[in-house]
Amino acid sequence: MPQPAPREPGPEPKPKATRLPAPRPPKTLRERIFHALPPYAGPYHVGYMEIEVPAQNPRHFSHIKRNGEFALKLDTVLFSIYYPSLLPEKESSSRSRTRVPWLPRPRAETCRGYALFLSIPNLPVTAYIAVTSMFTKLHAHRNAKLSDRWPMLEPAVAAVATPTSQDTLVDDDEQRDDNATDDEDQGKPKFPVIIFSHGLGGSRTAYSAVCGELASFGFVVVALEHRDGSGARTFVNKTGESADLESQDLEMTQERDDKPDKRRKRKDKKTKPYYMVDYIFPKDNALDTSPNNARGVDTELRGAQIDMRLAEIEEAFHVLREINNGRGNRIAEQNLRVKGNIGSSSRGLDGVDWADWKGRLYLENVTMMGHSFGGATTVQALTEGFGWVSQGIVVDIWGPAVPESTTTHSTQKKPLLSVGSEAFMHWKDNFDRVERICKDTRTSGALCWMTTIRGSTHLFPTDFALLYPNWMSLLMKTIVNPRRAISLTVHSALEFLKITLPPHQTRFSHAWADEELLRHADDSETQVLYDHRPDDKWVAARLKIANEFSLRLRSWLPWRKQDAGVPRDASGKPLAGLLNWGPGKEVWVHLSPDRNKY
Known part of the structure; x- marks a missing residue:
């Protein structure tokens, strides 16, 4: 296995003065009433753009x-961009700080799409999501x-803790160094890029x-919305060319149709400037x-969907390249x-200073990331020669x-x-397939880790796990605290990227959280337990909790014993959920490279 090139750490910025970011906004009234997402933990605020071209x-x-x-x-490509942002305090009450709704517009139609995807009645799903998450906002x-500023942490703090909103950032005109690139010589950091592919029913x-969370640590994350029939429901705005074709079809239809009422209904349907794509169930x-x-698996449908997803990824990369080249x-x-247009914010891209984006992205070493079916898309993208x-x-x-074939x-x-x-992990066929992919990667000489988050179920990286933790616990028997599962995912990704990205793209990795999740054990030391393996009919869908009723009862009692040394979230609840495993025992490492290779 070839060893990575030796690192030559560049000089650390030595600011004469530091600047604190604007304070995190307190919880609003609706966040106290309705379900809310937790704030991001990195030193940056997070900006958001939505693009369909x-x-x-x-x-x-x-x-x-x-x-x-x-x-x-494939008529258009739609994606969101999450990116590092530092908002001046003078904008704290301005419209430029508009937060983004979690539920995509049109919201009622999106809820109906989820009901269709879950094959359950529309009305209860729409009503429940409307009551709980209609007003949920992203941070x-x-x-x-x-x-345009760099994060800066004291080395001792960066080594042991996750950055918080009180971490300092360096002013852009006080951090020049002789070895910086042209863009960095101007004092403005360039950011590495991650393209994220969602799973079935995602958006x-x-x-x-x-x-x-990744954006808050200094990444530009492009979250695609795939229009291949793998999402619950999405809307495609028609372009001028496709709208003209629809108009021609309408005129021909009207000439053949002798019934005015039918003609009027067909006209209303045909002249819509958009069309809807729902989840496609294999026939x-x-x-x-x-x-x-x-x-x-329906290989015909899923294979075609992956082909379309790869095309959408290429389209999104083209847009990033245009923005980076100053053609935003x-x-x-x-x-x-x-x-x-349907699904749009009234602001569109108003207020974006595209000059700020010129030359600010690293596009030669992009990271692909995906969940579930998006993970299958990621593996295919890695082998497609991008x-x-x-x-x-x-x-x-x-x-x-x-x-x-892959x-x-x-x-x-x-x-x-x-x-x-x-x-x-308890789904043997799936585990064997993933293990084969990982072993082939390691055999080729590339670095590879295969890990499992203990006590987690399939939706753990989604916002649904955070917004509906009680349902996740009761129905899927999720054991790990959902916020902790997100942290373990992000921190593992940061540790992996610190090793695999070129050194010039990790110049501010001192601000990244690093729990050494990938280094704490190799595959020979991992002890995998099967205490929570469910019955065969529930494999991959849920876990099994022994003595579940008594465990839940004890966790709800106000006088329950508080175990010392167990990490806790902001509310004081154990981060490991019902069962407390303690630090260093939350992640199983099945495969890992030799430690002297990285």
């Missing part, structure tokens, strides 16, 4: 049709200014906790995601998420969805981190 190469994928039309059509500010905001095999499905204004002109993708992070990957005939040669759930 026409595809460079519109086309359809596969011959699969629904309602007489091709089901997988990200729309179109905020890209940060561009469903993983805001992970994406925003005659709707539950192809289930471990107990004897027919297995062109992207803003093409943006379809503007006032009047020269600008240098490493990948898969979170509870759906292994059987990875094309068999796992049989292709060797993945780029560094890979796999963070899995305990629920999926």
